[in-house]
Amino acid sequence: MAAENLDKIVSLCKRRGFIFPSSEIYGGLQGVFDYGPLGVELKNNLKRLWWKHNVYERDDMEGIETALLTNRYVLRYSGHEKGFADPLIDNRTTKKRYRFDHLLRDQTPEVRLALASAFEVGDAEDYEGLALALLDEPVRAETALKAAKVIDPEDGKPGDWTEPRAFNLMFKTQVGPVADAESFAYLRPETAQGMFVNFKNVLTFTNRKLPFGIAQMGKSFRNEITPRNFVFRVREMEQMEIEYFVLPGEDEAAHEEWIQDHLNWWVEKVGLKRENLQLFEHTKLSHYSKRTVDILYKYPTLGFEELEGLANRSDWDLGSHSKEQDSLGLSANTAKKAMKNEHSTEKLTYFDQPNNRHVVPYVVEPAAGVDRGVLAALCEAYDEETLENGEVRVVLRLPPALAPIKVAVLPLAKNKPEIVAKSKEIKKMIQSSGDVRSVYDDTAGIGKLYRRQDEAGTPLCVTVDYDTLGQSRDGGTDLVDTVTVRHRDTMQQERVAITDLLAYIREQIR
Numbered sequence: 001m002a003a004e005n006l007d008k009i010v011s012l013c014k015r016r017g018f019i020f021p022s023s024e025i026y027g028g029l030q031g032v033f034d035y036g037p038l039g040v041e042l043k044n045n046l047k048r049l050w051w052k053h054n055v056y057e058r059d060d061m062e063g064i065e066t067a068l069l070t071n072r073y074v075l076r077y078s079g080h081e082k083g084f085a086d087p088l089i090d091n092r093t094t095k096k097r098y099r100f101d102h103l104l105r106d107q108t109p110e111v112r113l114a115l116a117s118a119f120e121v122g123d124a125e126d127y128e129g130l131a132l133a134l135l136d137e138p139v140r141a142e143t144a145l146k147a148a149k150v151i152d153p154e155d156g157k158p159g160d161w162t163e164p165r166a167f168n169l170m171f172k173t174q175v176g177p178v179a180d181a182e183s184f185a186y187l188r189p190e191t192a193q194g195m196f197v198n199f200k201n202v203l204t205f206t207n208r209k210l211p212f213g214i215a216q217m218g219k220s221f222r223n224e225i226t227p228r229n230f231v232f233r234v235r236e237m238e239q240m241e242i243e244y245f246v247l248p249g250e251d252e253a254a255h256e257e258w259i260q261d262h263l264n265w266w267v268e269k270v271g272l273k274r275e276n277l278q279l280f281e282h283t284k285l286s287h288y289s290k291r292t293v294d295i296l297y298k299y300p301t302l303g304f305e306e307l308e309g310l311a312n313r314s315d316w317d318l319g320s321h322s323k324e325q326d327s328l329g330l331s332a333n334t335a336k337k338a339m340k341n342e343h344s345t346e347k348l349t350y351f352d353q354p355n356n357r358h359v360v361p362y363v364v365e366p367a368a369g370v371d372r373g374v375l376a377a378l379c380e381a382y383d384e385e386t387l388e389n390g391e392v393r394v395v396l397r398l399p400p401a402l403a404p405i406k407v408a409v410l411p412l413a414k415n416k417p418e419i420v421a422k423s424k425e426i427k428k429m430i431q432s433s434g435d436v437r438s439v440y441d442d443t444a445g446i447g448k449l450y451r452r453q454d455e456a457g458t459p460l461c462v463t464v465d466y467d468t469l470g471q472s473r474d475g476g477t478d479l480v481d482t483v484t485v486r487h488r489d490t491m492q493q494e495r496v497a498i499t500d501l502l503a504y505i506r507e508q509i510r
């Protein structure tokens with residue numbers, strides 16, 4: 001049985017050491033989590049698979065790692081200083097704070113209609129558009145919200161609402177010893193901008209021709225108003241992003257290819273069932289987007305929610321970060337909406353030799369959340385299986401490549417020094433292979449040890465017993481120098497010679 005709610009996953013993560021609230025002994029820090037011994041392995045495995053697929057297995061990709069501290073101008077010209085904000089509102093009575101568009105979404109259609117007609121908004125059900133219209137006239141909005149009797153979901157009564165206001169989601173920090181208006185930088189809210197501003201560097205040092213892309217994985221920070229649902233919406237997260245640069249006109253086909261490629265990747269490599277994934281076509285587009293399609297995953301409790309966004313960002317990014325924009329032949333949308341850049345020292349263009357022209361490349365961006373990927377992998381793999389004896393075992397059926405531990409070596413009897421010694425020797429042998437994460441455990445009986453490894457998603461358990469040592473109770477010696485290998489998913493066991501064990505393990509976890 002799959003996990004019927006997210007709490008099952010949260011509790012498994014805590015029980016087995018995948019993910020914990022950060023700074024827990026001091027009461028935690030909202031929207032911030034730490035990855036424990038199993039969690040960090042799972043996360044690294046997911047990232048490794050992503051990097052392999054998107055960088056090593058392609059001819060047209062380069063990797064990069066850019067800084068987390070970001071010059072404010074990068075985020076000014078990207079549009080984040082002005083536009084990376086959520087609308088907020090407070091109820092003075094209950095002291096509750098809401099995302100304004102979500103508050104409007106949770107009202108009755110009659111309340112929305114009253115507000116829409118007061119602010120001349122055509123579609124009352126477009127609660128995001130309605131929120132923006134009210135945000136434009138905050139003083140009038142405060143009066144209108146009271147007149148329309150907008151309910152606070154906290155107490156079910158009309159609220160004493162403040163003016164709605166925009167709240168920027170970026171974290172600021174001071175750089176250097178002097179705190180003044182010029183001495184701050186931002187913690188990056190996405191990994192993307194580091195790739196745009198390094199476009200020329202990568203182009204120069206790799207001699208790439210279009211189309212080519214840059215990949216980056218790393219931390220991003222967003223001061224989310226309501227972090228929630230475990231690691232689904234956090235303030236410190238990790239992203240895996242690609243900026244794929246193409247000639248204008250080649251963007252739409254490239255976008256479509258990336259959508260299909262990444263949809264397949266989540267299914268084939270991460271093991272998510274196709275029926276638990278959906279494509280969502282955005283109808284309301286961000287200022288930079290020509291087209292955006294999200295890959296949604298069906299998380300327990302939450303339903304279908306965004307796992308990855310794939311946007312056709314046109315020439316917005318390289319155009320916005322360039323000097324002398326008027327000379328670049330930018331698309332109409334970018335020319336109209338991009339801020340005049342007074343600080344960049346570069347024109348982020350590409351010399352299109354066959355056509356003897358300088359162009360600003362278009363960008364296709366697949367952007368996925370690592371934490372949401374880890375959560376999806378855990379949700380998909382979680383299974384409660386009722387055994388013949390009525391016992392329920394929790395098993396994480398992770399693809400072996402994602403499993404935090406590949407092999408657990410377990411002695412059948414921990415009070416038999418020879419069995420313990422042999423088990424440790426085998427663990428060392430597996431460990432010396434260098435790339436197979438293995439553990440030794442003798443802290444419980446064998447049944448309990450198997451259950452523990454099932455919950456950790458370990459595909460193979462190796463057991464050393466009397467037969468291994470040639471001390472079989474029936475006096476036979478056929479099984480000397482062999483071990484039992486137990487498979488997580490089927491619980492089937494087979495006997496494997498120690499000399500063949502490493503090759504056998506490699507074959508099983510490929």
Ligand code: GAP
Binds near residue numbers: 192232
């Ligand atoms: N560069 C484009 C960009 O950052 P986004 O849709 O805002 O686009 C990309 O973010 C992905 O990052 C999302 O699909 C999601 O998986 C993840 N993500 C965004 N905000 C997040 C948050 N607060 N917590 C966890 N993951 C988040």
